[in-house]
Amino acid sequence: MTTATTSPQSRTALSFWGALCLATTARVVLATAVCLLLWAAVPALWGWSPTTVVSGSMAPAIVAGDVVVAMPVAVDDLDAGQVLLVDDPDRAGALRLHRLVDTTDDGLRLRGDANADVDSSLVPTEAVRGVGVLLVPAIGSAMLWQGGDRALGVLVVSLVVLLLLAATRLEPATDDVADPLALSRHRARTPPTGRTRVARVSGAVLTVVAGVAVLFAVVGSSHAAFSATTSTRATLATSRFACLDRPVAAQARFAYQFNDGAGTTARDASGNGRTGTLTQGATIRDGTCAAGDSPYLRLDGVSGQVTTAQALDGPQVFTVETWFRTTTTTGGKLIGFGNSQAGASSQYDRHLYLTDKGTLVFGVYSGGYFTIESPRAYADGAWHLATATLGPSGMALYVDGTQVASSTQSAAENARGYWRIGYDAVSVSWPSSPTSKYYKGDLDDTTVLDVVSTPAEVSARYSAGR
Numbered sequence: 507m508t509t510a511t512t513s514p515q516s517r518t519a520l521s522f523w524g525a526l527c528l529a530t531t532a533r534v535v536l537a538t539a540v541c542l543l544l545w546a547a548v549p550a551l552w553g554w555s556p557t558t559v560v561s562g563s564m565a566p567a568i569v570a571g572d573v574v575v576a577m578p579v580a581v582d583d584l585d586a587g588q589v590l591l592v593d594d595p596d597r598a599g600a601l602r603l604h605r606l607v608d609t610t611d612d613g614l615r616l617r618g619d620a621n622a623d624v625d626s627s628l629v630p631t632e633a634v635r636g637v638g639v640l641l642v643p644a645i646g647s648a649m650l651w652q653g654g655d656r657a658l659g660v661l662v663v664s665l666v667v668l669l670l671l672a673a674t675r676l677e678p679a680t681d682d683v684a685d686p687l688a689l690s691r692h693r694a695r696t697p698p699t700g701r702t703r704v705a706r707v708s709g710a711v712l713t714v715v716a717g718v719a720v721l722f723a724v725v726g727s728s729h730a731a732f733s734a735t736t737s738t739r740a741t742l743a744t745s746r747f748a749c750l751d752r753p754v755a756a757q758a759r760f761a762y763q764f765n766d767g768a769g770t771t772a773r774d775a776s777g778n779g780r781t782g783t784l785t786q787g788a789t790i791r792d793g794t795c796a797a798g799d800s801p802y803l804r805l806d807g808v809s810g811q812v813t814t815a816q817a818l819d820g821p822q823v824f825t826v827e828t829w830f831r832t833t834t835t836t837g838g839k840l841i842g843f844g845n846s847q848a849g850a851s852s853q854y855d856r857h858l859y860l861t862d863k864g865t866l867v868f869g870v871y872s873g874g875y876f877t878i879e880s881p882r883a884y885a886d887g888a889w890h891l892a893t894a895t896l897g898p899s900g901m902a903l904y905v906d907g908t909q910v911a912s913s914t915q916s917a918a919e920n921a922r923g924y925w926r927i928g929y930d931a932v933s934v935s936w937p938s939s940p941t942s943k944y945y946k947g948d949l950d951d952t953t954v955l956d957v958v959s960t961p962a963e964v965s966a967r968y969s970a971g972r
Contacts, residue, residue, distance in 0.1 A: 807946025832947025837940020
């Protein structure tokens with residue numbers, strides 16, 4: 507019978523390499539913690555403000571336990587999309603870290619990236635502590651622990667253990683040299699062995715690598731947290747401007763805000779799932795989170811349009827609304843209702859179209875053609891908000907929040923069909939029928955509501971901007 511034994515030299519080697527792994531790991535962990543703490547604390551010497559995030563309102567880029575460092579900034583240098591550290595307007599003595607949506611005469615409007623709606627309270631400009639520029643992930647997590655003294659005790663014990671492991675002297679003991687871990691006040695000096703050199707070099711290299719890795723991780727986290735949805739122009743193929751999402755009325759049949767990346771569909775912000783389909787010649791153009799500079803839909807006037815996928819009964823009470831911008835001289839349909847999903851409809855009305863001279867016409871059919879027309883033209887290359895309503899009290903046409911025409915006609919044709927944006931039939935029987943049925947220009951925030959909007963509601967939406 508043969509018994510395998512381990513030589514003293516093997517046991518010594520195993521102990522050495524085990525100690526090397528433990529000590530190096532402890533040093534790397536401590537070096538990482540020190541790098542993170544310094545990254546968070548040193549900027550305070552220049553008056554910057556480090557703060558620990560305590561909620562998930564800025565997830566996923568910034569989460570509870572992260573430390574964000576805010577740099578003081580002049581009010582005139584604030585831009586939509588920046589992450590601001592401010593005095594919380596709803597809780598005295600507390601801070602709030604949210605993204606700037608826009609600036610109003612009454613204060614700043616903020617919103618957390620994870621929140622569906624903007625903050626209910628405006629923030630005065632003097633309450634701004636700074637703009638977020640550095641993010642240190644997870645370093646403040648211990649401050650959020652529950653358990654009080656127990657959590658603090660665990661943290662202290664863990665730190666002591668790491669320090670003891672990191673202080674281990676990585677030299678193998680010999681007969682001539684005292685055990686380096688023994689409690690002796692005197693030690694004989696011996697030249698460093700090969701394994702000693704390996705231990706020292708390995709520990710140093712790993713510590714440096716850990717520091718560099720932490721630096722790159724922190725810089726990368728800061729960029730993602732503060733730049734991903736800011737006002738900086740982004741590539742729409744991979745970006746969605748959630749910062750521009752607005753609450754939509756519960757009565758909305760569909761709402762296309764065109765805040766998504768380039769593609770062939772338009773997301774329905776109403777929550778009804780009535781996604782729009784973009785044809786060739788319809789594209790979503792670049793934009794920013796700044797007020798008035800959001801992404802928008804561009805139609806080429808040749809083939810571009812957006813159609814709904816679901817056939818619906820034509821409503822007798824509704825509001826159609828869209829922002830538009832054009833310089834066309836051949837008119838075109840902005841939005842309408844027809845019995846065909848893609849080609850020219852044989853039944854169509856409830857439409858808003860531009861004439862060749864640039865005036866707006868809103869029309870319905872009910873045994874005859876009933877239209878109202880704006881007195882002035884709007885094909886001037888500027889953004890305008892067109893709103894049309896039909897209900898028991900009649901028809902109304904608004905431009906830029908102001909009513910410009912009305913009629914007592916209160917009914918439209920009974921039909922089933924699709925809402926069409928940018929194109930559909932407009933026969934010569936309709937007053938001031940345009941030369942082109944395709945609209946050439948830009949659209950934004952195109953919405954249909956199953957209610958008649960009041961003049962005050964129309965004016966408020968225009969004042970809020972696109």
